[in-house]
Amino acid sequence: MSHAIQSSEMSNRCASLRRDARDPWTDIVSMLDQLCSGRVSRGLHYACAEPSARYRNKAQLDGLMVRIVERPTVGPVTLTWRDPLCCSYGNQEWYLTRARRTGVCALSGLEIRRGQTVYRPRATRPQALNANAMILKEILDDVDD
DSSP states (O other): OHHHHHHHHHHHHHHHHHHHSOOHHHHHHHHHHHHHHTOSOHHHHHHHHOGGGTTSSGGGGTTOEEEEEEOOSSSOEEEEEEETTTEEEEEEEEEEEEOSSOEEBTTTOOEEOTTOEEEEEOOOSSOOTTTTOBEEHHHHHHSOO
């Protein structure tokens, strides 16, 4: 009889643990739902929804991963862009231009001054979430494929 009680108690404890354990997929779906409905914390929502506010300072580059997919001798460079807080693009074209504003280089974190030669994402509709990101020409040119 005591064995049955112990088994029953163990079963209740396991059930309780299962109820208390958080399912990571449920959490992810819930977070995505919050992002889509706008019910997310102000800081995260601001970082993701306002491309003009992103990539303005070195602290916003944490976790960013950039990889060169294709670099022809002339023309745009194709990059893979992975930002865990904001966006991910597998084959994004970046073109050479002059910086229209100050900012930071997405690869090096170095300051970019207005007028410097930089790579920027090609304009698209809808606007890419990393549309205001810049990479200094000399930094990208020094990266080995």
